[in-house]
Amino acid sequence: MGDNVQSIPVREKALSSDGQDDKVQAYGKGLKDEHFMFGPNYRNLNQGSFGTIPRAIQAKQREYQDLAEATPDAFIFYAYPKLLDESRTAVARVLRVPTETVVFVGNATIGVNTVLYNLIWADDNKDEILHFNTIYGGCGKTVEYVVESRYGRVSSRTIPLTYPCEDEAVVAAFRDAVKASREAGKRPKVCIFDVVSSLPGICFPFEAVAAACKEEGVLSLVDGAQGIGLVDLDLTRADPDFFVSNCHKWLHTPRGCAVFYVPLRNQALIRSAIPTSWGYTPLVEGPKATVLPPNNKSPFVFMFEFIGTLDNSPFLCVKDAIRWREEVLGGEERILEYTHALAKKGGQRVAEILGTKILDNESGTLTRNSMVNVALPLAVKKGESPLLADLAALPSVPEDDAFGVTIWLKETLMYDYNTFLPMFIYGGRWWTRISAQVFLDEEDFEWAGNTLKELCERAAKGEYKKSAEKKKKVMLE
Structure with missing residues (x-):
């Protein structure tokens, strides 16, 4: 039965004059539009939580599921292994x-x-x-x-x-x-x-x-x-x-x-x-x-x-x-080269827009992957204690409100900006983790920086309090 499984749809390979495979797809928004299933206005900046699949792999999964339904015993007992x-x-x-x-x-x-x-x-x-x-x-x-x-x-x-x-x-x-x-x-x-x-x-x-x-x-x-x-x-x-x-x-x-x-x-x-x-x-x-x-x-x-x-x-x-990544994306080495570089360069651009920094050590080993952690211009204030020296110039939120602010930041990104990013507190301030992927480019990070800047400004003005009051009112009614 395994012989009846169809191969994934890929383009015919051909080499350009410089010996490169000119049918391997260019990365960025064109790849996103042609191969992935995101909503038209959704920016998937969080590959690190749940991942995503291209249309070709979704079709393969459904093919296996169809084969399992066509002859359940034969497929599960004999073809599946x-x-x-x-x-x-x-x-x-x-x-x-x-x-x-x-x-x-x-x-x-x-x-x-x-x-x-x-x-x-x-x-x-x-x-x-x-x-x-x-x-x-x-x-x-x-x-x-x-x-x-x-x-x-x-x-x-x-x-x-x-x-x-x-x-x-x-x-x-x-x-x-x-x-x-x-x-x-x-x-x-x-x-x-x-x-x-x-x-x-x-x-x-x-x-x-x-x-x-x-x-x-x-x-x-x-x-x-x-x-x-x-x-x-x-x-x-x-x-x-x-x-x-x-x-x-x-x-x-x-x-x-x-x-x-x-x-x-x-x-x-x-x-x-x-x-x-x-x-x-x-x-x-x-x-x-x-x-x-x-x-x-x-x-x-x-x-x-x-x-x-x-x-x-x-x-x-x-x-x-794995085969799709080889034939459409050019293989693991090419994918990692692009996503690692995009994470580092894109993260630096987001930090530049926010006036903050990325989380890395002097050797640069912490960022040798396709995710980057960027500090947000928003600090946590503990009681009457002054903020640490490197946070003193930042807008701050009372520690008692910190959990609610984290929830508000994530929910507002989803409902107002049609994206999602993990938010967490580390070292007395908020950070976000951004994922680089083959369907993203530098413009996506530019957009993320401007969006996060606006989001933090809204939080600093206390907008999260209005949201909490509204939820409380709904619960009491």
Whole structure:
């Protein structure tokens, strides 16, 4: 049945006189209009939350769904595993790892849950989970639950970071936490860290920290939710113990889809997928009952292949998204070169319009990705305390109003300006995270700068108070 799947629509290739493929699409608004499905006036400046797909990939997903409905049993039992293997092979090439080390899960948080739920915590109550204070909120909640539900067998330790800092300081903070854990009579068992953190959206030296984990005898669990399609990845070189990355954020794959990498040496530690299903292989000897067709795959790969009746068509689209990016966009290297440059140059332009700055260190390593964090001209005032020296000239909002202002900023961007940007408070002021993408150009960042300037001026005048009063009135009526 897999032979009946149609290839994605791409233009015929031809080389120009300089040897370049002149059918590879130019980036910017023309690409947006031809290939993507945004509303005519919507500016998608937030690729980092939910991603988006081109029309060609939406058509592929619907094709797989149609095939599943045409002959459900034949497709799910026999065609689906073969198509899934094709996607596993394609994504393994992008990550530069063997195919037998990758499977798919619904999202990065599921991958982190899978690792933490499978690890065995010692009965001596000394095991400890390390994580940085930049951990994604959902994964932070997972750590809290694991600590709570294991009845004292495992604890957690937060590693504080203050940005901007150099990569060496991050590694040093990890080593300090390991030392402190051991001095407290604990056993640091696993450390969770990012490829690119969420808020602020900055590059994390994950390869260096993974190497430090190996030296310290600590398992490395890399949350690459922001990873594949956003930065260049070589997992054979980085060699983490566990790695998960969302494909739906930056790889133009439908939601939700994440690649879960476990090197062969650690696959025995992952005893079950979440949920446990037909692919589980018990350790006890004897016949292993299953409704799935027999195959020669490893227990690790087999248990993630079928975990219930879910629409896993996004997994099948991974190979098509990678091919589309190669044939229409010119491949991963060209995409990253454009989006990284646009994020840095566009972010600087937004900061120039706002009279502020971007978040980076002296080495420039924090901005080596396709997102940029720009400071807003708006500060948080704590009681009667004077603002910090570098914030003294900014309009300020009382600390008690800060949460409501953050909500107002995001909602007003949506309803008044037809866009969305993450807003967060860091270092006593508001920041925003802007995503660069192949369907954006410098004019989009120029527009974002002017829009944010107007938005902050409205907030400084107290317009958020009117909105809060209106909502309160509606609730009381």
